[in-house]
Structure formats: structure tokens, C-alpha cells
Amino acid sequence: RSGSNVINGNDEYALEAALKLIDGVGEGQITLLTMAPANAPETLRKALAMGATRAVHVTDPALAGSDHISTAKVLAAALRDLEYDMIFAGIDASDGVGGIVPASVAALLGLPFLSYAARIEPDMANRSVRVRRISATGYDVLEAPMPALIAGTQALGEPRYPSLKGIMAARNKEIVTRSLGDLGLDAGELGAAAATTKVLDSRQPPARAATEVVRGTPAEGAARIVDFLVERRLIS
């Protein structure tokens, strides 16, 4: 058996890594898992066209306003119903929750968590996986038994484009929809009602001052840069 799940259906780097592993091992299945409003299947279709086997889409009106704990609880509950060797997640600095959901899911499931992955090397025979985790000075080589949860980075490699054949095949692939009831979860403990954080105030950032444009010789441009650095006390 060789399977993997990708949480967060729109993370193409994690999916690409999973697809490459399956290519390398020669067999296996990839299940996409996402928690998103009802209109999400568009991104799931693309991921299925890239080569994932099937998708599970958790959607429920009660999930609106979910914070990262609600999200992690829902994903963990959905994962309890699935079989897997590895779970892949992507970390996107712009996702608003700062990429902490994968660590929370791993902790809820009691799985080893390997983050910031630049390379993933499974050893199916020994049921373990090695990951290069990017560090401040290079990388650390981590090893954990399967099943494990791995959060990847763009360094895993450029995602492939769906082929025409893939796009056709994706039309017949299964997207299973699950509600909170299906997962045996209590709506009262999730979504906006259970949010642990609240926004007190929001505002536009102060507008940046107008851009000063300098045209001239390189020496003139450089001289203006020096003056600017001095004016702003960036050099003395």
C-alpha cells in the first residue's frame, strides 16, 4: 500500500511532491482533502487533472468564520476516516493563518510533523521517510516513521501543468462531499461560534509617500541614492 493525502487542495507544490513520489514508487494513490465553501471544486478539479486520485471536500455552512483550530479539528477528523502513509501540506506565507494548521493537525493526530521540506525521500520497505528541512545555515535531515505529516515548500519543485488527458480523466474522478454530521463533529464547537481570536479593528495601511523618480547618468542616480540613505539615516 502506498498512499498519500494532500490537505489544502490548492497547494500545488505539496501535490507535485506527492505525484513525483508515486511516480518513483510506481504505484499509489493520492487523496486531496480540503475544507472550503461549497464552490471550491474548481481548484480540486485542477489538482485531480494534475494526477490526484480522488478528493474529499468538507463543507458545511457552520464552518464559516473558522479559525485555525476549527480548521485543524475538521481536517484531523476527516483524516481519521482515511488510510495513508504520508500527509502532505503546503505552507503559504500569505494564507492569513501563517501556516500553523499543518502543525496543529499533526499534534491532534499524534503524528510526527516534518516541516519546511525541500526534499522528501520515503523508504516504503522500512515504512519511514526522510526529509530535508531548510535551516538558517543549510538544512537538517529528519527521519520519522510512517504515517507522518510533511509540510512542504516551493523548493520541492515546480508543479506540473495538467495534460489534456489528465483534464479529461479528472471529469470522472470522485469528489466526496462531507458535512460536519458525516464526520461526527459538533457544529457548536466549530466555526465562528468557537473562534479563539477576534478582530477588534481594521484599517488601511498608511499610504506610501509618492515615488521619487530619478533619471540621469549612473553617477547621478548613485549620488541621489547616497543622499537618500543619509536623509533616512540608513548610513552615516
Added chain:
Amino acid sequence: MTSLWVVAEPGPDGGIARVSAEAATLARELAAQAKGDVIGIVIGADPAVAAGELADYLPVVWAITDPAAAEHVWSSVAATHVAKLLSTETPDVIFVGAGADGRDLAGAVSALTGLGVLVNATGVTWTDGGPAIEMSVFGGKLLTTSGFTAGRGIVTVRPNVTTAATAANKGKVEPRTAAPASQPSLPAVRVLERVSEAGAQAPIEEARIIVAGGRGVGGPEGFGIVEQLAEALGGAVGATRAAVDSGWIPYSQQIGQTGKIVKPELYFALGISGAIQHKVGMRTSGSIIAVNRDPDAPIADFADLFVVGDLFAVGEALLEQLRARSA
């Protein structure tokens, strides 16, 4: 009474990360405002050096010794200890740095304890109702102030939010054992090897000055001018995804949506167009200078100073003038 914690991430030479010193400085100032306590926490196989360093910033530091930290991922060991401490203690806010280690710790501790997390704080103030956390969201398009519905939670703090400043008096270090297992431990993840890459670049997250190169530098040798300017200005080298994907510079230096988000005092862009995915990673920088030969490059819209010209010619002239000044 208000109680604040700072959990320090490991830094170079057995000490603490700079972002942890900054978080400690911030927490100490908040504790003074809130008339409360602040405690530092260090977890390691031999936490003495880190605990001593944190005690430069905070009055009390708990040092937890766990041999497992030597050969396992720090957050996988530390999260279990912090969660266990939380079975008997109720701090109002736990501060950690917003780097990879702090983020992983926050996610795990939150799952184990149910505490909420506010990520990437750019500032924190104390109000009657508790902490008010400033964040920059939607790629810097909106600034928000947030709090915890239960009044308590975990905050990850961005680098450069404040300048690390030691306290007037050195604090005391207290060895501490986390309460015996009431929660299950997380599986510790083994580190087989720590590899330092030759020519590893200075980290960009904490840099006060970043000189960044894009596709315009034209090749790996093109980063020479970027590196020389970074050195002359005392900064770190950053890059766009185009430069990283071309293999001219490691991914660790990439700024933007799928790289790192930075907020240096000066962001100096050479041969960078300023695509939205790059902009979200650097738009909140203090000052932005760009050199680009295309006067219509999008970065012209949000740079403070935009020099139209060839980056090599302007860069060489600038190096010369900087050298002449310091001579």
C-alpha cells in the same frame, strides 16, 4: 495578575534566536504596562547558555533540560513541555518568534491546549481587555488589531518588531521540570544530520537592510554586485522567485508569497519588476529603493526612490561613492 511568557527558540552557538530577544523585550515592556509578571522559558539538551542569554532580557527564566532536544526537532520536543506546563499554569499570553520553529511550536501547543494563536504580530499593546495584537493581512493590504475571545492565547512575533534591549538587571535562572505527563507526548522527530551549506547567505528575516536581485541581474555572476552592495551597506541578500527558480541563489533568500515575508528598514531592489507575489513579501519595508531600466516596471508605483537605469552601471557607481565616503 497578568502573566506573560516568552518561549525562546534556539539560536546560534547554543544561545537564543534574535527574534526571541526581541519578543522578550516586547513582553517585558508589556508586563510593565499591565503591571504583571513576565517569565522566559528555555528548553534544550543543555539550556544553560540560552537561559543565561534570555535572563539578560527577563527577570525570571525557567530552564527545562531535556536530552532529547539534542537530536530531535526542537519544536517537537519543546511543544510537549510547554503543553505540560500549561496543565498547571495559566499565562495570559505566550510569545514566540514567527520563524519556522516558533510557528511549528505554536501550532502544536495550540492543538494540545485549545489556546488560540495570532500569527505574525507586527506590534502588541496592552488594553484593559487584555492584549491587542497588530497584524498586516492580505499581503499588507489591511492592518488589523485582534484579541483572544477567551482573553488568553499564543502570539507569534515578526522579526524587527522592536529592537532587542537588555533589562537593567540580569534575571535569575530557575531549573524547572514540566509537570508529569497529563497530556500525551508528541512524537519527537529525529534529526540525523545538520548540514551547513557552503556560502550560506545571511538570513533575510532578521536583516535590517536587504539588497535583493531579480531576473534583471542576468545570472549567478550578476549577484556579485548585489552581494557587494549588501556588504557595503551591512545588509543581507534577497531575491525574487525568478532568480531562485533560475538557480542563481538558494530558496532560503526568496522573498514573497511562497518565500519569506520581510520588513527591513531598507529594501533595495535591483532588476526586480515588483510583481504582486513579490510585493506581498516586502511592501511594508521602511524605505524602498529600486533600480530598474524599465521606467514602467510595477515597482515604480510603490518604491520611495526609483532610479531608472542599468543596475550594473548604477550599482558600480554607488559602490564607488560608498567606498569614497568611508575612506
